[in-house]
Amino acid sequence: AANDSKRRAARDTIDILDEISTLLNTGLDRQTLIYCVSLIENGVKPEALANVIQELRLQNER
Template identity: 50%
Template sequence: MVKACCVMDPEAARTARESLDLAFHMSNILDTGLDRHTLSVLVALCDLGLNPEALAAVVKELQREAPPSTPFSSSSSQVP
């Protein structure tokens, strides 16, 4: 049995995927170094009401402290 809260309307799923694709494209243009998964988590946190500017500050701090092989590196920005 599938719970109703976990089922997404196909049209809503398509719209969400297109929105994430657009956000990821903009992220790449801006050379943020964020991979698609990290970006989707950040968008979800914003949707839950977290302050986007505070999240951006945290991401910048993590990128500054992170070694090059972490998920924030631009080499992992492409998801298969």
């Protein structure tokens, strides 16, 4: 039951982040958000991650 509760909480968190991402028009899909959350939970600085995403988008536009 505790595992189910944790899974439900994680899913709810991703649902909320996905809604915020859509409202802010970030262009990040649900799976990318899951990867970002995982990276941040494992110690990656959010600002650094945002910079990498921006740089990748700039390179993709070239």
